[in-house]
Amino acid sequence: MSEPSLSPVRPGRAELASGLLVTALGLLGLAASWDLDRGVLRQMGPGYLPATVSWLIIAGGAVMIAAAMLKSGKPLPDFQFRPLAVISAGIALFGLTIDRLGILAAIVILIIVCGFASPITRFRENVALAVCLAAASAVIFVKLLGLAIPILPR
Amino acid sequence: MDLLGNLAIGFSVAASATNLGFCLLGVFVGTLIGVLPGIGPVATMAMLLPATFHVAPVSALIMLAGIYYGAQYGGSTTAILARVPGEASSLVTALDGYKMALKGRAGAALAIAAIGSFFAGTVSTLLVAMFGPALSKVALQFGPSDYFALMVLGLVAAIVLASGSLLKAVMMILVGILLGLVGTDPNSPLPRMSFDVPALAEGINFVCLAVGLFGLSEIIYNLEKEIVRPQAIPFRELMPNREEMKAATPAILRGSLIGSALGILPGSGALLASFSAYAIEKKISKTPERFGEGAIEGVAAPEAANNAGAQTSFIPLLTLGVPSNAVMAVMAGAMAIQGITPGPQVMVKHAELFWGMIASMWIGNLMLVILNLPLVGLWVKLLQVPYRLLYTSIILFCCIGVYSINSSVFDVYLTIAFGILGYVLIKLEFEPAPLLLGVILGPLMEENLRRAMLLSRGSLSVFWERPLSLGLLLTAAVLLMVVLLPSLRQARDTLKEE
Numbered sequence: 001m002s003e004p005s006l007s008p009v010r011p012g013r014a015e016l017a018s019g020l021l022v023t024a025l026g027l028l029g030l031a032a033s034w035d036l037d038r039g040v041l042r043q044m045g046p047g048y049l050p051a052t053v054s055w056l057i058i059a060g061g062a063v064m065i066a067a068a069m070l071k072s073g074k075p076l077p078d079f080q081f082r083p084l085a086v087i088s089a090g091i092a093l094f095g096l097t098i099d100r101l102g103i104l105a106a107i108v109i110l111i112i113v114c115g116f117a118s119p120i121t122r123f124r125e126n127v128a129l130a131v132c133l134a135a136a137s138a139v140i141f142v143k144l145l146g147l148a149i150p151i152l153p154r
Numbered sequence: 155m156d157l158l159g160n161l162a163i164g165f166s167v168a169a170s171a172t173n174l175g176f177c178l179l180g181v182f183v184g185t186l187i188g189v190l191p192g193i194g195p196v197a198t199m200a201m202l203l204p205a206t207f208h209v210a211p212v213s214a215l216i217m218l219a220g221i222y223y224g225a226q227y228g229g230s231t232t233a234i235l236a237r238v239p240g241e242a243s244s245l246v247t248a249l250d251g252y253k254m255a256l257k258g259r260a261g262a263a264l265a266i267a268a269i270g271s272f273f274a275g276t277v278s279t280l281l282v283a284m285f286g287p288a289l290s291k292v293a294l295q296f297g298p299s300d301y302f303a304l305m306v307l308g309l310v311a312a313i314v315l316a317s318g319s320l321l322k323a324v325m326m327i328l329v330g331i332l333l334g335l336v337g338t339d340p341n342s343p344l345p346r347m348s349f350d351v352p353a354l355a356e357g358i359n360f361v362c363l364a365v366g367l368f369g370l371s372e373i374i375y376n377l378e379k380e381i382v383r384p385q386a387i388p389f390r391e392l393m394p395n396r397e398e399m400k401a402a403t404p405a406i407l408r409g410s411l412i413g414s415a416l417g418i419l420p421g422s423g424a425l426l427a428s429f430s431a432y433a434i435e436k437k438i439s440k441t442p443e444r445f446g447e448g449a450i451e452g453v454a455a456p457e458a459a460n461n462a463g464a465q466t467s468f469i470p471l472l473t474l475g476v477p478s479n480a481v482m483a484v485m486a487g488a489m490a491i492q493g494i495t496p497g498p499q500v501m502v503k504h505a506e507l508f509w510g511m512i513a514s515m516w517i518g519n520l521m522l523v524i525l526n527l528p529l530v531g532l533w534v535k536l537l538q539v540p541y542r543l544l545y546t547s548i549i550l551f552c553c554i555g556v557y558s559i560n561s562s563v564f565d566v567y568l569t570i571a572f573g574i575l576g577y578v579l580i581k582l583e584f585e586p587a588p589l590l591l592g593v594i595l596g597p598l599m600e601e602n603l604r605r606a607m608l609l610s611r612g613s614l615s616v617f618w619e620r621p622l623s624l625g626l627l628l629t630a631a632v633l634l635m636v637v638l639l640p641s642l643r644q645a646r647d648t649l650k651e652e
Binding site: 014017018021022025029032033036037040041042043044045046047049050053054056057060061063064077078079080083084087088090091092094095096098099107110111114115117118120121122125126129130133137141145147148149 | 205321322324325328329331332335336339341342344346347348349370373374377378540541542543545546547549550552553554557558561563566567569570573574577578581582583584596600603604607608611612614
């Protein structure tokens, strides 16, 4: 499994990305808990454990980055941005519209937009599906289950 | 003895019309999602958490539990008929079950899987009923340092059994703990780590986290691949013949016992149980070359094991208050929503809850056997539903479910964020399950550590002075060493690969 010592080490991009992600999360935790009172072990303040855990995460991330630099590893996996971006956008639109435009409009928008996430969707069929699901949801969730979601635009 | 009395209480609770209805709903939905690829029990349970707000605790937990073990039944149906494991634990069933289907014995395989699962469910229910109370009694003696040690052991065991890089699993747990600590610290009046966002003052919404991390990420990930619609093999008769029953019976027995034993271990549950049962059957068989070609034991044992494992994996949560896998973490979340803190006092303060759940697990198994065999045709039809119709529907349920908790749009955006995070984690080969465990256990560990340190006045020696916590921490250390030994590492990996 180990490479012959003559070939140069190509840092494993996948492991590098993992290490960077982890370190970033640790730094985020540190930032979030920066101004909290740490206290001492005997009387732990609210910031004690968050800071400790954040430092542990950062340390782990550093180890991962170091390991990635020293060993040859796997290249970055193929990230396909279309499903990720489209579905995120669709759900975000749902969030934006459900209060103002009601459940019917929001669902139709959601399903039509999410349909673009993949080439397997057939547009006209998807529109029909959107309308059906919107109607069914209005009946089931609002009328039958009594959820407090407006049906029509205000 | 007490056991019969307690079971009687349990059955009277579980057999109420409401709870029977919820049990039926749970196992039906469970089988449904077990059959459908691309959505699993964790995401489904998380999505239904908002619905549990308005329902009695017992009914909610009965339904959620039904989803979990129902999914094991559903997963085996597609595994046998179409070689597509609906659930990860049905992977081994697909090996021999599909071969049996090709030989025209699909009906027999399905019947054996159902019967085996029912038998295993009965055995494991009895085991939970017998040993649960004893475990709880032991746990009631625990002090905060013992609890902390127990949770550390639980987390270590979870990473030991996780596939993939250990370091990544540890990181996932730590990130989970960090996320779990967001919100209001019980000791101080101000929200912490919330970046002054009011919606985060109470903590990160567990449903958003679970639905995003397990549901959305899975869908996004699936859309990258080509989803091949599986073709189900038709079959005629449903009953196994004599030799099949004869060969299957001891396999079912072994599978039940193995599953029950392994299910209790933190970090596993149905998955490890079914894989191990298959491996053991193959090892002890006099004709191991039949495995992979349609050996009935290769279906009977893992199916019994995964059902037994699913049920005994409730034990650590219901008796000790420590969830042993992601599914149990969601159950813990459900209990928290109902205001019930998981722990040994559950058996004391909410006895009807504990025994009602035990009894309903058996009832649910019975429902599954009765329903699923006649309904196989329905499940087969479901397999034909194109994914392009399914995935948007699932996304819709996720959105409505999350929004309906607080009518909060922020929750929807938060779910998107966790969906993206979950997708990135999957691509970078991190396992999300330990993260969920960390979220649930983080605040609990903090509370216990704080109390332990207050009592010992800051001295860490309390952990090795008390025999109980010392023992627990040593076990955790041993587990860690065992897993770091390269030879055992390889054995673990080959088991995963098989």
